[in-house]
Amino acid sequence: MEIMxxxxxxxxxxxxxxxxxxxxxxxxxxxNQCDLNDPGSLRAVVRDIKPDVIVNAAAYTAVDKAESDRGGAMRVNSDSVAVLAEEAKNCGALFVHYSTDYVFNGEKGAPYVEVDPVCPINTYGYSKLSGENLIRQVDGNYLIFRTSWVYASRGKNFLLTMLNLAQTKEVLSVVSDQRGAPTWARDLAQMTLLSVYKSIHAIHNNSFKSGIYNLASSGETSWHGFASYLIEEFKSQSGGGAGQVLVKDINKVTSDFYKTDATRPAYSKLDATKFEDEFQVFMPDWKDSCRLCIADIIAGLTR
Ligand SMILES: NC(=O)c1ccc[n+]([C@@H]2O[C@H](COP(=O)([O-])OP(=O)(O)OC[C@H]3O[C@@H](n4cnc5c(N)ncnc54)[C@H](OP(=O)(O)O)[C@@H]3O)[C@@H](O)[C@H]2O)c1
Structure with missing residues (x-):
């Protein structure tokens, strides 16, 4: 199989x-090889590779910047997504795409399921929802996974930012009035592997159903809860050997404390039951995955 x-x-x-x-x-x-800022260029990229599966992990993820660059966010998260979905359909490929908890307004107060009404409250969320809708319109073979609060042991993310701050500051102030589920990029990748494997077989047996699935860790917390847990874990796993933690207090603050260009939903926990039932797996608890990711980071620091 060729997987793009x-x-x-x-x-x-x-x-x-x-x-x-x-x-x-x-x-x-x-x-450099596949620029979603230039939707027109993507057809040739796909036609050259002739993939069996296209997995689109590229996205305009700068949530605050999107407020002043709506055109850029729409080009990457919507226009280009439609082109990739069309090209996937033309070459008979499965199209796998990721969307976000920010398609919801956060007012439900209980875990969101796939059929809950969408209502994005920021430009990023709007652009991702538009991408979802265009994939559905193209109507090829697709899987759309909505996920939340993604982190990894590399890249730019909340977990690495907090670890860095914990080693440079004695007091941190972290938002406690937004709740959701931190999700490890590795869990997402492994669940993608499994679902693509099963979907390819289903396509060959004519039993595949395209669909949209929530795909986020089980459990939920606030950004403050996430920060407190990951810093404690780092301290306990490193035993002081991997980097000195200076932070003594982690204060709870409300969202108004940090003025951001984009408004974020107050509650965006995604219920992954539909995915778990369809693919016969369980999404790990966010704390278990966080612990494993921290272990990876410490292994890298002490190598
Ligand atoms: N991060 C989160 O908290 C979060 C939450 C919910 C959903 N999601 C969704 O999950 C998926 C994966 O996100 P992630 O966390 O892996 O994001 P990420 O770490 O920010 O990675 C985004 C990737 O997209 C690439 N990209 C951005 N603009 C591009 C363009 N014009 N052409 C080609 N590539 C471009 C980036 O390339 P460069 O490295 O060159 O910039 C980077 O490789 C996305 O669909 C995102 O919307 C993420």
């Missing part, structure tokens, strides 16, 4: 390039 992965330098793309190699030849493409 876009956004290969990102948190998820990097993990996908490793996981999916068990299924076939992975063509891991960075921005």
């Amino acid at each position: 992965v876009t956004g290969a330098t990102g948190q998820l793309g990097w993990e996908l390039a490793r996981s999916l190699s068990m299924l076939g030849r992975v063509r891991a493409l960075g921005r």
Whole structure:
């Protein structure tokens, strides 16, 4: 199988390039080989590779910047996604795509399921929802995975930012009035491997059903809860050997404390039961995955 992965330098793309190699030849493409800022250029990229599966991990993920660059966010998260979905359909490939908890407004107060009404409250969420809708309109073979609060042992993410701050500051202030589920990019990549494997078989047996699935860790917390847990874990796993933790207090603050250009939903926990039932797996608890990711980071620091 030829598997085309876009956004290969990102948190998820990097993990996908490793996981999916068990299924076939992975063509891991960075921005230079596959630029979603230029939707028109993508057709030739796909036609050249003739993939059996396209996994689109590229996205405009700068949530605040998107507020002043709506055109850029729409080009990458919507226009280009439609082109990739069309090209996947034309060459008979399965199209795998990722969306976000930010398609919801956060007012439900209970875990979101796939059929809950969408209502993005920021431009990023709007652009991702538009991408979802276009994939559905193209109507090829697709899987859309909505996920949340993605982190990894590399890249730019909340977990690495907090570890860095914990080693340079004595007091941290972290938002406690937004709740969701931190999700490890490696879990997403491994669940993608499994679902692509099963889907390819289903396509060959004419039993495949395209669909949208929530794919996020089980459990939930606030950004403050996530920060407190990961810093404690880092301290206990490193035993002081991997980097000195200076932080003594982690204060709870509300979202108004940090003025950001984009508004974020107050509650965006995604219920992954549909995915778990369909693919016969369980999404790990966010704490278990966080612990394993920290172990990876410490192994890298002490190597
Ligand atoms: N991060 C989260 O918290 C989060 C939450 C919910 C959903 N998601 C979704 O999960 C998926 C994976 O996100 P992630 O966390 O892996 O994001 P990430 O670490 O920010 O990676 C995004 C990737 O997209 C690439 N990219 C951006 N603009 C591009 C362009 N014009 N052309 C080609 N590539 C471009 C980036 O390339 P460069 O390295 O060159 O910039 C990077 O490789 C995305 O669909 C995202 O919307 C993420």
